[in-house]
Amino acid sequence: MRLPFLAAIATSFVAASFIAASFIPLTCAAAVRLPAILSEHMVLQRAVDTPVWGWAAPGEAVSVSFGDATAGTRAGADGRWQVRLDLRAVRADTLRVRGAANEIAVGDVLLGDVWLASGQSNMQKPLGERRGERPTFDHVAEIAAADAPELRLFKVARNRATRPADDVAGEWVRCSPEAVQATQFSAAAYFFGRRLQRELGRPIGLIDASVGGTRIELWTPGEAPAAPEHGVLYNAMVAGLAPFALTGVIWYQGESNVIDSDDGAAYAPKMAALIERWRAAFGRDLPFYYVQIAPHLYHVVRHAKVIDPESAARLRQAQAAALAIPGTGMVVTTDLADDLADIHPRDKKTVGQRLANLALAGTYGRRDIEPYGPVFRAMQVRDRRALLAFDHADGLFASDGKALSWFDVAGADGRWYPATATIERGMVAVASPQVAQPRAVRFGWDEAAQPNLVNGAGLPALPFHTDQPLPPAARR
Secondary structure, eight states: OOOHHHHHHHHHTTOHHHHHHHTSOOSSSOOOBOOTTSSTTOEEEOSTTEEEEEEOSTTOEEEEEETTEEEEEEOOTTSEEEEEEOOTTOOOSOEEEEOSSOEEEEOSOEEEEEEEEEESHHHHOBSSOBTTBOOOTTHHHHHHTOOEEEEEEEEOOOOOOSSOOSOOOOOEEEEOHHHHHHHTOBHHHHHHHHHHHHHHOSOEEEEEEEOTTOOGGGGOTTOOTTSTTTTHHHHHHTGGGTTOOOSEEEEEOOHHHHHTTOOGGGHHHHHHHHHHHHHHHHTSOOOEEEEOOOOOOHHHHTTTTOOOTTHHHHHHHHHHHGGGSTTEEEEOOTTOOSOTTOSSOSOHHHHHHHHHHHHHHHTSOOTTOOOOOOEEEEEEEETTEEEEEEESOTTOEETTSSOOOSEEEEOTTOOEEEOEEEEETTEEEEEBTTBSSOOEEEESOSTTOOOOEEOTTOOBOOOEETTSOOOGGGOO
């Protein structure tokens, strides 16, 4: 069966002329118009100041209502208008917008929370089949179970633009087995939203704006014009969503900033710039939860571009350092790579659930959920051993029942040696016969590292390097 939104999704990738035309406000006709994100089957944020906007003839009077919430305004000289509605106590399912010559009725609207999901291919990866990739684990059963009428999906069509666009191409659909397949919706975002909807018992809207093989610069607005590709995905796929009211953002990206530019520490300020500018665009200090890149044999599989097996470790450290940005959280994925030669781990369910746990604890105040694995805090040296203290360290153990792995130790000469590590009274003791006086310890410091240290919640420890400690604000 061909669903009605299939054609829209398929043709939006090539209909650049139609998209460009849709961004031009109507100045001759009096017909009032709404952006694509304000459409049938959507979830509107239940908030005190939810924006509704669109276009009409310059100076045209526009009235907006959703149940008992009403507002009116006039279109500006550019034809754009905007109102804000208090939807905290409203009971309705139809948004009505009236202009001088027409009225728009947007039906099947739910009130709840809306999250924007973005990034590159590991966020883009769908539940089912996709050319060049293996499907997610148990994809047949997961797709069959994707009937969730209070979960709504909006897939933003891929596009690029040199200037911020006024609109995007896409439409809201009810979550169903047919919908997740037809839209090729992000698996990580789906599992994130499904857990939130079940835990909170309220409608959840998900917006998927993701493109594989893309650097963070392409998603960052306001970059220097000397770099013409910078911001082109933000301009076409995110700018036109603002000022839609969001609860927060989930983000999975970074692999291309290892492969294309070996960013290392430079990635942290790039993340800071992206988060600051997205928050400014949407007019809210949005929670921003993201995923640390997973283990992968970059310098083996992609040796023409990556020759250093520590390149990915340096980028992971930069991602961890970005936790100093207020309102952020990060998922560690060192335990989720099923094939080190494949840059796309298949377990997106755990990724989505861990992102949801960050949101449940950080945004929704769930104190019964531990969203973080062990995070290195301090080191002491006693009797030829380095004693490591961790935050989020209740119930430390080795996930596979074996000796702790991926600890290295160095002395004053700076040479690194594999170390033995044991758990003692809630700390980890690290030693090597080659190092009489430990000076530094590193953990999971390799592109393919899959260490086994976890806490009682079963969450993996954050990779670290004692010579590159995280700022206190970054230690969650």
